[in-house]
Amino acid sequence: MAVLLIFLCFCVDGKRHLFMGRDDVLLDTVSAGQRLEEGLPKLSANPPRYSNATRRVQTSAIRELFALLARPDVMSLAGGFPSAAALDLDGLREATKRATARSPALAFQYGNSEGYLPLRELIVQRARETGIRLDAAQTVITTGSQQALDLVSRVLVDPGDRVLVESPTYLGALQAFRFQGADLISVSTDNEGPDDLEEIIVRQRPKLFYLIPNFSNPTGAVMSVRLRKRILSLAKIHHFHVVEDNAYGELYFNEPPPPSLLALATEEEREWVIHLSSFSKILAPGLRLAWMSAPVELLRHIVVAKQLSDTHASTLAQLTAFHYLNAGSLEPALSRIRHFYRNQALAMRRAIDAELTDTSFRTAWPEGGMFFWARVPGIDTSAMLEHAVGCGVAYVPGEPFYASKPDFTRLRLSFASASVEEIGVGIRRLAQCLHSAHEMSAEHEVTTEPSLRTA
Amino acid sequence: MAVLLIFLCFCVDGKRHLFMGRDDVLLDTVSAGQRLEEGLPKLSANPPRYSNATRRVQTSAIRELFALLARPDVMSLAGGFPSAAALDLDGLREATKRATARSPALAFQYGNSEGYLPLRELIVQRARETGIRLDAAQTVITTGSQQALDLVSRVLVDPGDRVLVESPTYLGALQAFRFQGADLISVSTDNEGPDDLEEIIVRQRPKLFYLIPNFSNPTGAVMSVRLRKRILSLAKIHHFHVVEDNAYGELYFNEPPPPSLLALATEEEREWVIHLSSFSKILAPGLRLAWMSAPVELLRHIVVAKQLSDTHASTLAQLTAFHYLNAGSLEPALSRIRHFYRNQALAMRRAIDAELTDTSFRTAWPEGGMFFWARVPGIDTSAMLEHAVGCGVAYVPGEPFYASKPDFTRLRLSFASASVEEIGVGIRRLAQCLHSAHEMSAEHEVTTEPSLRTA
Numbered sequence: 077m078a079v080l081l082i083f084l085c086f087c088v089d090g091k092r093h094l095f096m097g098r099d100d101v102l103l104d105t106v107s108a109g110q111r112l113e114e115g116l117p118k119l120s121a122n123p124p125r126y127s128n129a130t131r132r133v134q135t136s137a138i139r140e141l142f143a144l145l146a147r148p149d150v151m152s153l154a155g156g157f158p159s160a161a162a163l164d165l166d167g168l169r170e171a172t173k174r175a176t177a178r179s180p181a182l183a184f185q186y187g188n189s190e191g192y193l194p195l196r197e198l199i200v201q202r203a204r205e206t207g208i209r210l211d212a213a214q215t216v217i218t219t220g221s222q223q224a225l226d227l228v229s230r231v232l233v234d235p236g237d238r239v240l241v242e243s244p245t246y247l248g249a250l251q252a253f254r255f256q257g258a259d260l261i262s263v264s265t266d267n268e269g270p271d272d273l274e275e276i277i278v279r280q281r282p283k284l285f286y287l288i289p290n291f292s293n294p295t296g297a298v299m300s301v302r303l304r305k306r307i308l309s310l311a312k313i314h315h316f317h318v319v320e321d322n323a324y325g326e327l328y329f330n331e332p333p334p335p336s337l338l339a340l341a342t343e344e345e346r347e348w349v350i351h352l353s354s355f356s357k358i359l360a361p362g363l364r365l366a367w368m369s370a371p372v373e374l375l376r377h378i379v380v381a382k383q384l385s386d387t388h389a390s391t392l393a394q395l396t397a398f399h400y401l402n403a404g405s406l407e408p409a410l411s412r413i414r415h416f417y418r419n420q421a422l423a424m425r426r427a428i429d430a431e432l433t434d435t436s437f438r439t440a441w442p443e444g445g446m447f448f449w450a451r452v453p454g455i456d457t458s459a460m461l462e463h464a465v466g467c468g469v470a471y472v473p474g475e476p477f478y479a480s481k482p483d484f485t486r487l488r489l490s491f492a493s494a495s496v497e498e499i500g501v502g503i504r505r506l507a508q509c510l511h512s513a514h515e516m517s518a519e520h521e522v523t524t525e526p527s528l529r530t531a
Numbered sequence: 532m533a534v535l536l537i538f539l540c541f542c543v544d545g546k547r548h549l550f551m552g553r554d555d556v557l558l559d560t561v562s563a564g565q566r567l568e569e570g571l572p573k574l575s576a577n578p579p580r581y582s583n584a585t586r587r588v589q590t591s592a593i594r595e596l597f598a599l600l601a602r603p604d605v606m607s608l609a610g611g612f613p614s615a616a617a618l619d620l621d622g623l624r625e626a627t628k629r630a631t632a633r634s635p636a637l638a639f640q641y642g643n644s645e646g647y648l649p650l651r652e653l654i655v656q657r658a659r660e661t662g663i664r665l666d667a668a669q670t671v672i673t674t675g676s677q678q679a680l681d682l683v684s685r686v687l688v689d690p691g692d693r694v695l696v697e698s699p700t701y702l703g704a705l706q707a708f709r710f711q712g713a714d715l716i717s718v719s720t721d722n723e724g725p726d727d728l729e730e731i732i733v734r735q736r737p738k739l740f741y742l743i744p745n746f747s748n749p750t751g752a753v754m755s756v757r758l759r760k761r762i763l764s765l766a767k768i769h770h771f772h773v774v775e776d777n778a779y780g781e782l783y784f785n786e787p788p789p790p791s792l793l794a795l796a797t798e799e800e801r802e803w804v805i806h807l808s809s810f811s812k813i814l815a816p817g818l819r820l821a822w823m824s825a826p827v828e829l830l831r832h833i834v835v836a837k838q839l840s841d842t843h844a845s846t847l848a849q850l851t852a853f854h855y856l857n858a859g860s861l862e863p864a865l866s867r868i869r870h871f872y873r874n875q876a877l878a879m880r881r882a883i884d885a886e887l888t889d890t891s892f893r894t895a896w897p898e899g900g901m902f903f904w905a906r907v908p909g910i911d912t913s914a915m916l917e918h919a920v921g922c923g924v925a926y927v928p929g930e931p932f933y934a935s936k937p938d939f940t941r942l943r944l945s946f947a948s949a950s951v952e953e954i955g956v957g958i959r960r961l962a963q964c965l966h967s968a969h970e971m972s973a974e975h976e977v978t979t980e981p982s983l984r985t986a
Contacts, residue, residue, distance in 0.1 A: 230585070
């Protein structure tokens with residue numbers, strides 16, 4: 077009961093609460109470090125121990141959530157990682173075997189920072205088949221697309237530089253941009269985007285605009301072709317880079333999404349397009365492999381940054397991916413994966429229809445990707461998370477996906493990791509959680525607000 | 532002949548020349564980028580395209596050298612990568628097989644940013660056997676120790692912060708520190724270090740002091756125990772972090788090096804020690820795995836930076852390393868590797884004794900590691916490199932290993948990658964190259980200096 081009261085306090089406040097813990101950790105850490113120094117001889121003005129970059133980022137919400145996932149009694153609809161059932165483990169094992177049997181001296185040796193050329197050539201060939209003219213010299217293999225984001229950020233962004241982001245967007249990207257000291261400007265990319273998009277750009281003079289045009293994380297939304305073209309045209313005119321993150325583009329349920337910005341761009345517009353694609357969602361996250369294309373002179377700087385960041389991506393992983401693609405295993409695996417996620421999404425849709433119709437829960441139906449992006453008016457989903465975990469279900473609150481002005485009523489549900497049965501259980505528990513939250517919230521509004529506020 | 536004259540010009544100048552190409556690339560790139568913008572509509576003050584960090588680093592010399600290595604007619608004594616003959620390919624293949632057979636769903640899935648706990652526990656257990664008290668909670672697995680250096684740099688260093696480095700030291704570390712905008716202060720760590728070390732520290736107030744105490748890259752030198760203790764004591768008093776890079780400590784020929792700084796540190800001193808060890812030299816570089824220990828509160832920030840840098844190191848690689856260590860394969864492999872490199876070093880020593888005694892070539896004999904650090908008074912080794920490549924041999928000139936005031940007469944020879952026969956051929960070619968360089972230099976000093984200077 078005490079827990080529930082505390083939970084209500086958080087709700088009433090309508091502020092951050094559970095995740096406020098993150099800031100506390102950082103502050104505690106710094107002061108603990110300073111306490112250690114007490115009593116020791118000191119310089120008169122001891123410099124601060126951590127960099128400004130470090131002080132700009134908080135522990136990631138996703139990281140905190142990984143801790144919750146470890147609890148066996150909690151059904152997690154939070155994590156955005158592929159189900160083991162969606163991974164072609166036999167094919168991957170076979171590819172690893174080939175990599176270590178056929179060219180072990182290559183698989184376990186240093187490689188170059190751009191990545192294994194035969195793998196990049198296969199990637200380029202695949203891209204060409206989807207209408208993207210690309211040369212291997214315009215590509216680099218990164219240690220996951222998180223590294224691609226970080227490298228782009230490091231090569232282009234100085235503290236105070238403006239970076240446009242969708243509202244909401246992938247929180248790992250926000251972290252990478254924040255770490256570099258970017259001044260993040262949120263832009264809605266619903267429909268045709270804001271009427272005053274060009275004015276925003278002229279006023280803010282952004283270094284780059286980060287986009288997830290296909291089955292976005294967290295929204296599952298697909299950007300219209302008109303907005304894609306509008307952004308490309310603005311990039312060319314106003315000289316900012318478009319960072320197109322296509323992590324989910326291949327995970328469509330029925331129809332492929334519209335052509336990528338890289339495919340749509342004119343020759344001049346392409347000079348401003350950075351394209352990111354990941355093997356994490358279509359092959360295996362444990363390889364930590366993604367690829368990025370960029371205009372050649374920019375790529376040269378990215379490769380230098382890549383080199384001083386980690387020299388190159390694991391050669392063992394790269395050769396495994398090469399042998400997997402080279403055996404022609406990816407296309408049939410992708411058909412299976414698409415079918416698998418469509419089924420998972422359908423299971424979640426059915427469970428929502430069955431369990432959540434009499435609550436305030438609202439969601440759009442995604443056409444691909446891994447996520448439902450829902451809204452529960454009147455509920456602060458960040459505040460509710462601890463209560464939900466008490467009900468045995470976890471989700472990701474909307475808040476951390478916003479660079480500014482978070483919509484606290486949003487939450488992200490993943491259908492990627494849990495089984496169909498688990499999805500059913502999770503949604504049922506979420507329904508129970510929402511019912512009790514609404515009841516408590518109503519009760520509280522009428523009777524207990526003042527006393528709780530002063531408590 | 533024209534080539535030789537040009538080469539002499541460089542020598543006479545006593546300046547950078549071959550490697551000046553690196554700056555040129557960067558400048559060319561920026562101006563090419565700007566040219567592209569001509570004729571397009573522009574903002575009145577278009578922001579610069581690249582970050583300050585990018586403009587601070589040049590293409591790495593090692594990167595340029597990798598291009599030279601691809602030439603089959605050049606015998607390379609340049610690269611610091613392990614010989615394929617030193618890798619336990621069968622054992623590695625077996626470990627990969629176990630990783631993908633026993634726990635495929637783990638090997639190909641996301642992991643946490645700290646790294647695979649059972650691997651960290653084996654690492655800690657091994658460290659304890661060498662007298663280092665360590666807990667898995669104080670460790671993180673990084674994507675090679677280059678990433679460890681980069682993370683330390685990002686978490687501790689702001690532009691303008693002072694970083695002490697040995698003179699000379701690993702150029703990949705210099706790149707990582709420069710990228711963060713560190714103000715690098717070179718310190719000699721021969722013998723007991725400079726008499727005025729404490730004064731330098733009080734004056735410069737460094738954030739950290741980067742050290743390679745065992746069989747350093749490039750010098751092969753081992754730091755005295757007295758200097759290790761002196762630096763630890765100064766770190767505690769003056770509050771800077773000691774970054775101990777132990778990439779080569781296990782590659783001793785006869786006797787292990789003295790205890791690491793982490794092992795020597797008192798409880799209070801340990802609060803300032805960051806320890807880096809790599810699997811690249813003792814297991815396989817292609818896994819891209821290293822580990823770092825740091826005080827817990829600092830490590831927490833490092834893990835957040837690691838998360839936004841690349842989420843985590845390849846799980847496939849981590850599980851491969853785990854199964855390799857868990858099978859007890861590392862200790863016998865290390866015995867073989869030590870024996871192998873001792874033989875390689877002996878072969879280089881014999882070749883030097885046979886071929887280079889009548890030149891000005893001087894070198895110390897390393898007791899471990901991968902390198903001879905030589906001196907050729909009167910010769911600018913940077914200037915000579917192109918000539919050497921013409922003679923069919925490559926080395927790394929001393930210059931890029933210095934943060935400031937390079938000793939242009941130094942060069943690094945690696946005995947790690949080439950076979951015993953190739954080492955013999957390489958040293959013979961180097962001797963021929965030095966003979967001709969001395970002859971040309973002498974001839975030039977007497978007769979042609981003025982005309983060449985004005986040419």
